[in-house]
Amino acid sequence: MLPYKHEPFTDFSNKENIKAFNEALEFVNSQLGKEYPLTIGGEKVTTDEKIVSTNPANKEEVIGIVSKANKDLAEKAMQAAVTSFETWKKFNPETRAHIILRAATMLRHRKHEFSAYLVKEAGKPWKEADADTAEAIDFLEYYSRQMLKLKDGIPVQSREGELNQFNYIPLGVGVIISPFNFPLAIMAGTTVAAIVSGNTVLLKPANTTPVVAAKFVELLEEAGLPAGVVNFIPGSGAEIGDYLVDHPKTRFISFTGSRDVGCRIYERAAKVNPGQIWLKRVIAEMGGKDTVLVDKDADLDLAAASIVYSAFGFSGQKCSAGSRAVIHQDVYDEVLEKAVSLTKTLSLGNPEDVNTYMGPVIDKAAFNKIMSYIEIGKEEGKLMTGGEGDAAKGYFIQPTIFADVNEKARIMQEEIFGPVVAVCKAQDFDHMLEIANNTEYGLTGALLSNNREHIERAREEFHVGNLYFNRGCTGAIVGYQPFGGFNMSGTDSKAGGPDYLILHMQAKTTSEMF
Ligand code: NAP
Numbered sequence: 369m370l371p372y373k374h375e376p377f378t379d380f381s382n383k384e385n386i387k388a389f390n391e392a393l394e395f396v397n398s399q400l401g402k403e404y405p406l407t408i409g410g411e412k413v414t415t416d417e418k419i420v421s422t423n424p425a426n427k428e429e430v431i432g433i434v435s436k437a438n439k440d441l442a443e444k445a446m447q448a449a450v451t452s453f454e455t456w457k458k459f460n461p462e463t464r465a466h467i468i469l470r471a472a473t474m475l476r477h478r479k480h481e482f483s484a485y486l487v488k489e490a491g492k493p494w495k496e497a498d499a500d501t502a503e504a505i506d507f508l509e510y511y512s513r514q515m516l517k518l519k520d521g522i523p524v525q526s527r528e529g530e531l532n533q534f535n536y537i538p539l540g541v542g543v544i545i546s547p548f549n550f551p552l553a554i555m556a557g558t559t560v561a562a563i564v565s566g567n568t569v570l571l572k573p574a575n576t577t578p579v580v581a582a583k584f585v586e587l588l589e590e591a592g593l594p595a596g597v598v599n600f601i602p603g604s605g606a607e608i609g610d611y612l613v614d615h616p617k618t619r620f621i622s623f624t625g626s627r628d629v630g631c632r633i634y635e636r637a638a639k640v641n642p643g644q645i646w647l648k649r650v651i652a653e654m655g656g657k658d659t660v661l662v663d664k665d666a667d668l669d670l671a672a673a674s675i676v677y678s679a680f681g682f683s684g685q686k687c688s689a690g691s692r693a694v695i696h697q698d699v700y701d702e703v704l705e706k707a708v709s710l711t712k713t714l715s716l717g718n719p720e721d722v723n724t725y726m727g728p729v730i731d732k733a734a735f736n737k738i739m740s741y742i743e744i745g746k747e748e749g750k751l752m753t754g755g756e757g758d759a760a761k762g763y764f765i766q767p768t769i770f771a772d773v774n775e776k777a778r779i780m781q782e783e784i785f786g787p788v789v790a791v792c793k794a795q796d797f798d799h800m801l802e803i804a805n806n807t808e809y810g811l812t813g814a815l816l817s818n819n820r821e822h823i824e825r826a827r828e829e830f831h832v833g834n835l836y837f838n839r840g841c842t843g844a845i846v847g848y849q850p851f852g853g854f855n856m857s858g859t860d861s862k863a864g865g866p867d868y869l870i871l872h873m874q875a876k877t878t879s880e881m882f
Pocket of ligand 1: 572613625630686811
């Protein structure tokens with residue numbers, strides 16, 4: 369098998385690629401409005417109550433109609449997962465990995481089709497959708513190879529007449545709860561890590577993006593995944609989330625989403641409920657308030673570009689989005705001006721158009737929340753560009769920069785999860801680092817600097833899970849920059865890294881005397 373290498377991004381300056389992507393969009397447009405059932409123990413279940421998934425760029429357009437699980441169906445899915453765990457855990461790890469590798473190949477062949485679903489259902493511009501699909505392929509490829517590495521355990525010492533072994537075995541039934549912002553990559557990555565390790569799962573995707581998840585579940589089935597290994601139960605987190613988290617048969621929860629929901633899950637999972645004979649494990653990857661620092665001797669064009677693209681890629685709806693920029697006072701005015709000019713060149717519009725840089729935000733609730741933060745921003749800083757929203761057809765918000773914001777202001781502290789960046793002036797490098805570490809989060813960060821001493825200090829003192837130098841703070845790649853944050857950004861699971869699969873397994877030591 370070839371060694372792991374990340375999936376390249378599609379070059380959309382190439383006419384052939386543009387044509388192929390437009391054909392994929394045409395195909396997906398011909399599929400709109402289809403119905404998608406739940407999958408429980410291999411059985412397709414259609415419910416009366418539905419989730420109607422709509423296009424955030426055109427809210428009248430229905431992407432798909434998805435059956436919706438309630439507590440009874442969640443219970444049925446749990447029983448199916450418990451039963452299938454008994455057989456799936458005994459599958460040879462190589463067989464499990466090969467099924468996932470086959471799914472990776474199939475996904476690669478249908479890359480543009482999946483990306484086109486992301487354009488339509490999540491409002492991702494082409495480049496962002498393509499990166500999401502590439503990341504999903506990477507997770508499948510990477511975790512399969514990780515499983516092959518771990519399948520025989522890790523060697524330990526044995527004395528004479530003794531054989532000691534250290535092996536990893538799966539945990540049991542996992543509940544996978546995924547967010548809307550990487551509806552393919554995170555949903556697929558968290559699911560596949562769990563199942564390739566020998567667990568069975570209940571998969572609950574975000575309510576706003578269930579269609580792309582349904583397509584992925586179909587793909588796993590086509591790749592030969594046995595029934596009952598992935599039980600697909602889209603539904604409302606508020607309605608079935610607690611039930612799944614509290615369930616005594618839930619062995620682990622793999623959650624990616626907001627701080628508040630993550631904390632709720634973490635707390636509830638700690639309680640041992642009647643019939644439960646283990647302590648649940650929780651992988652919780654949560655929010656961020658990520659900072660781009662600009663030192664006085666940085667490349668100022670690179671600094672402005674790093675601020676802008678980290679803030680506004682996918683409309684700022686990334687946990688890694690650079691939603692704060694802290695600039696040394698000596699270069700503050702110049703960098704700010706460059707960032708504002710660059711932002712004014714960004715196109716906002718329909719993500720189906722190859723030339724669109726920024727599409728909509730995900731839904732009405734997100735639109736309202738972000739617009740209310742823009743109002744707060746007007747009180748807390750100076751509006752330099754943007755500030756307007758338009759929810760007539762879809763949920764569009766201009767890329768927005770606030771300058772001269774106090775380091776403790778709300779827009780410097782709270783996750784907005786939209787195209788809004790707060791810019792703050794720092795006196796010196798010490799002050800920059802102090803501001804960088806002054807939130808409750810610790811996910812990503814970037815330092816633009818040509819000062820070696822400052823780079824080394826930041827390497828030690830800038831307390832984030834993913835720190836980047838002389839580039840933006842988004843765009844971690846599986847197997848290259850394992851991803852996860854400190855403090856209230858979560859349990860630092862480092863998705864796409866060498867320690868990740870082990871979180872889904874437990875180690876068993878055996879010792880035999882001869
Ligand atoms: P969210 O509102 O927290 O939702 C995430 C998932 O949790 C959804 O599937 C949601 O279902 C479900 N959920 C809601 N209430 C629940 C409950 N009581 N029990 C169990 N599950 C429940 O987050 P989001 O808006 O989709 O995603 C954005 C957030 O995710 C941001 O904070 C972002 O920073 C974070 N994020 C973090 C990472 C990371 O790696 N650290 C990566 C991506 C995103 P419904 O959709 O049905 O509500």
